[in-house]
Amino acid sequence: MQQFDVVIIGGGPIGIACGLEAKKQGISYIIIEKGPIVNSLFNYPMNMQFFSSSEKLEIDEIPFISKEAKPKRAEALEYYRRIVTSNQLNIHLFEKVLDTEKQGETFLVKTDKDEYQAKNVIVATGFYDLPNTMDIPGEDLPKVSHYYNDPHFYASQKLVVVGASNSAIDAALECWRKGAEVTLVIRGPEVGPRVKYWVRPDIINRIEEGSIKAYYNSTVKEIRPHEIVINSPEGVILLENDFVLALTGYKPNFAFLEKLGIELSNDPKRLPKYDPATMETNVDGLFLAGVICGGMETHKWFIENSRIHAPIIMNAIKHKMQSVAEKS
Numbered sequence: 001m002q003q004f005d006v007v008i009i010g011g012g013p014i015g016i017a018c019g020l021e022a023k024k025q026g027i028s029y030i031i032i033e034k035g036p037i038v039n040s041l042f043n044y045p046m047n048m049q050f051f052s053s054s055e056k057l058e059i060d061e062i063p064f065i066s067k068e069a070k071p072k073r074a075e076a077l078e079y080y081r082r083i084v085t086s087n088q089l090n091i092h093l094f095e096k097v098l099d100t101e102k103q104g105e106t107f108l109v110k111t112d113k114d115e116y117q118a119k120n121v122i123v124a125t126g127f128y129d130l131p132n133t134m135d136i137p138g139e140d141l142p143k144v145s146h147y148y149n150d151p152h153f154y155a156s157q158k159l160v161v162v163g164a165s166n167s168a169i170d171a172a173l174e175c176w177r178k179g180a181e182v183t184l185v186i187r188g189p190e191v192g193p194r195v196k197y198w199v200r201p202d203i204i205n206r207i208e209e210g211s212i213k214a215y216y217n218s219t220v221k222e223i224r225p226h227e228i229v230i231n232s233p234e235g236v237i238l239l240e241n242d243f244v245l246a247l248t249g250y251k252p253n254f255a256f257l258e259k260l261g262i263e264l265s266n267d268p269k270r271l272p273k274y275d276p277a278t279m280e281t282n283v284d285g286l287f288l289a290g291v292i293c294g295g296m297e298t299h300k301w302f303i304e305n306s307r308i309h310a311p312i313i314m315n316a317i318k319h320k321m322q323s324v325a326e327k328s
Helices: 013-024 073-086 166-177 200-208 254-259 290-294 309-327
Strands: 002-009 029-032 097-103 106-111 115-123 158-162 181-185 213-215 219-224 227-232 235-240 243-246 286-288
Touching (some): 002 309, 013 029, 013 073, 013 309, 158 235, 166 181, 166 200, 166 243, 286 290, 286 309
Parallel strands (some): 158 181, 158 243
Antiparallel strands (some): 227 235
């Protein structure tokens, strides 16, 4: 069984930052990622452009050069991939963590390929794997997806996009421009206020001119093979429909956190308990890094404000190791 000072679960930007910092401080580590390098970014829409500028996405002060001030998905993949390969980070890809349990002073991390032992574990898994479902009839039909990739797929189709966040609005605009007949279903009274400032006027103009139909203060009641049923202020509306993009947001894997013994707040935010000074949870030796720290408040943590977690955690681990060495 391989042994390390720390196992890092998640090979996204913050997991990579943790690996870089561990290597810098002489802490033995392994990063375990269930998919490719920066799996979540890889699964972002093909044409996605970040809200943040490139310098705010940098980790370990490694320059991120992009064609525009706000980089696109392909540029981010290139940037983080080059960091992993050029620094020869110890990362295992396409390996899924099945179980993590505390055994005395150490953790046993079991994956679908191997087992690892470590005195410390960092959970940097993000929140992109579990969509917020609508829990309505027909949501499991093949025509429904909680993820969006390429607008070409929806050309000449009747498409309903559910949501009012950046992902929903980007999808609505891109698919309309590729020839889809797009209808937006928005739970609130307006387009989301956090939509990218250069995109928000575009979608509002398309709605006002009638190019994209929008139902505000509305929800989807039922999805059928060839139509969709909407609850709106005007009553129940039935629309012919080919595809539904339910871009209603995502959530962390709370079951995994609870299985690890991490305490969560007993309210809708489900905030995990950790010490901001060290990022250590209520479980000794178990740390959180990145957006997973925000629970259901997935808009609070981004790459730009959570990249500091890496040095905070590694400094805490280094201090613990030195304390143990001094006592022995």
